[in-house]
Amino acid sequence: MYALRQALRAIRKNWIASISTLTTMTLSLTILAGFSLLSLNVNLNLGELQNELELAAYLSRSADPQAVLETVSGWGEVVSAELVSPDDALENLITELPYIERPSAQVNNPLPYSLYLRLSDPSQTARVGEALRELPGVDEVEDGGEAVETFLAINEALRLIGSVLIVVLLSSALFAIVNSIRAAITARRDEIEVMRLVGATRGFIRSPFLIEGVFLGLLSALLTLLLVVPGYSFIALRLSQTLRFLPLERDPLALAQLSLLLVALALLVGLVGSAISVSQYLQEDG
Amino acid sequence: MIEFRHVTKTYPRTHTHALKNVDFTIQKGEFIYIVGHSGAGKSTLLSLILRRVTPTEGSVHILGQDLSRLRSYRLPLLRRRIGMVFQNHRLLPNMSATENLVFALRATGERGNLEHRALLALRQVALAHKRKAYPVELSLGEQQRVAIARAMVTNPPLLLCDEPTGNLDPDTSWEILELLNDINIKGTTVAVATHAKELVDQLRRRTIVLRGGQVIRDDETGGYSL
Numbered sequence: 180m181y182a183l184r185q186a187l188r189a190i191r192k193n194w195i196a197s198i199s200t201l202t203t204m205t206l207s208l209t210i211l212a213g214f215s216l217l218s219l220n221v222n223l224n225l226g227e228l229q230n231e232l233e234l235a236a237y238l239s240r241s242a243d244p245q246a247v248l249e250t251v252s253g254w255g256e257v258v259s260a261e262l263v264s265p266d267d268a269l270e271n272l273i274t275e276l277p278y279i280e281r282p283s284a285q286v287n288n289p290l291p292y293s294l295y296l297r298l299s300d301p302s303q304t305a306r307v308g309e310a311l312r313e314l315p316g317v318d319e320v321e322d323g324g325e326a327v328e329t330f331l332a333i334n335e336a337l338r339l340i341g342s343v344l345i346v347v348l349l350s351s352a353l354f355a356i357v358n359s360i361r362a363a364i365t366a367r368r369d370e371i372e373v374m375r376l377v378g379a380t381r382g383f384i385r386s387p388f389l390i391e392g393v394f395l396g397l398l399s400a401l402l403t404l405l406l407v408v409p410g411y412s413f414i415a416l417r418l419s420q421t422l423r424f425l426p427l428e429r430d431p432l433a434l435a436q437l438s439l440l441l442v443a444l445a446l447l448v449g450l451v452g453s454a455i456s457v458s459q460y461l462q463e464d465g
Numbered sequence: 466m467i468e469f470r471h472v473t474k475t476y477p478r479t480h481t482h483a484l485k486n487v488d489f490t491i492q493k494g495e496f497i498y499i500v501g502h503s504g505a506g507k508s509t510l511l512s513l514i515l516r517r518v519t520p521t522e523g524s525v526h527i528l529g530q531d532l533s534r535l536r537s538y539r540l541p542l543l544r545r546r547i548g549m550v551f552q553n554h555r556l557l558p559n560m561s562a563t564e565n566l567v568f569a570l571r572a573t574g575e576r577g578n579l580e581h582r583a584l585l586a587l588r589q590v591a592l593a594h595k596r597k598a599y600p601v602e603l604s605l606g607e608q609q610r611v612a613i614a615r616a617m618v619t620n621p622p623l624l625l626c627d628e629p630t631g632n633l634d635p636d637t638s639w640e641i642l643e644l645l646n647d648i649n650i651k652g653t654t655v656a657v658a659t660h661a662k663e664l665v666d667q668l669r670r671r672t673i674v675l676r677g678g679q680v681i682r683d684d685e686t687g688g689y690s691l
Contacts, residue, residue: 370568
């Protein structure tokens with residue numbers, strides 16, 4: 180109780196340093212949260228793309244469609260393989276483009292046997308596409324690999340930028356806490372000296388500063404959530420109105436997990452920052 | 466109570482020998498002066514007792530413990546048994562006399578009616594009526610009395626005083642010395658580092674004289690002469 184009172188008193192007394200720390204931490208956490216949400220959505224889109232992506236192979240007239248189907252079905256990356264006959268293919272085409280029904284009746288069906296594949300990992304699309312092209316009896320392959328590669332490249336870049344951002348932003352938040360606690364220690368230097376002389380334990384001396392760090396961390400996490408939660412809801416709503424095809428992360432569980440992770444990270448930064456500061460001071464002071 | 470065995474303390478940065486081969490024992494219940502000019506080694510000697518510094522050679526034993534073997538986490542427990550009074554009282558300016566004492570009690574993990582204990586300690590230095598006063602509202606002598614009360618509020622068996630009358634006029638200095646003498650009579654071992662010649666000559670007690678970091682006299686009959 181004493182330590183908590185002292186921590187709150189220190190925050191009030193050094194309010195400029197406290198506000199500066201809160202601002203830095205909140206900004207850092209907000210950028211991190213925004214980036215995490217972006218990454219979450221890119222992953223969601225990648226997953227959707229994975230579900231929707233099909234490899235299409237068109238067979239030559241001389242090919243044995245069943246033999247090709249059996250071969251392809253045995254590949255580990257292939258989740259499902261569907262063989263479509265020329266008649267079924269034409270029927271599907273007429274369903275999509277009704278105006279070709281009459282002209283198509285006047286000629287022989289030009290469509291070949293086609294094979295539609297779904298893969299377990301979209302990053303394997305290009306490789307499986309190549310393997311299909313090598314198969315005897317396969318005339319042409321449509322793999323949509325470019326779209327997948329673009330998405331994967333974006334995802335990889337996001338991961339890389341994310342890692343750098345995490346280090347940079349958490350470091351700045353950490354230094355903000357360290358400085359804030361150092362200011363609090365300087366303000367209470369005389370008290371600490373008296374505490375040491377009368378035989379206060381390190382724990383007793385440290386606890387108000389650790390609580391202050393944790394409290395600042397918690398407060399900045401809450402401020403971040405106050406900014407991010409309504410902000411994301413608003414952006415998601417606007418995007419869902421304008422880009423209806425775009426899937427957006429709305430799973431409350433995933434968003435709650437992200438919020439909890441953010442709070443835990445802020446608490447950890449607060450605790451570690453204040454621990455560094457107070458340990459450094461106590462060590463310097465002998 | 467306090468035992469210095471061939472203690473030498475050198476500060477490596479300045480290559481200064483603050484103490485050289487200092488060897489003495491202070492028994493429980495003694496009142497002792499440690500005298501010497503500025504730079505003679507008095508403050509270093511007190512710092513060694515508090516283990517704020519460690520000896521370069523030799524060993525220091527306080528209250529039966531060899532300080533060189535004392536683990537860091539046990540240091541606060543040792544310091545709780547040593548009261549410390551400074552020339553500049555080091556009272557916390559934003560706290561009243563009572564609050565200063567309560568703060569010391571709380572910092573040492575004491576529980577219970579701390580205000581009552583603080584009041585009793587202030588009564589012993591005849592300042593119960595000023596319990597609500599802040600340091601700035603007290604005279605220098607009163608501030609030093611509160612500092613003594615703070616040092617004694619945890620009932621330590623040993624009281625160290627570093628120039629306790631350095632800022633005080635002769636009459637007030639004498640009052641402070643009488644107060645320290647009363648504390649000693651009640652059983653606390655008192656060690657006073659000072660260069661207040663008149664006081665040492667007036668209230669004669671065992672005197673250790675330091676010069677250039679060495680003990681040049683350890684005299685039971687006392688007196689300041691260097």
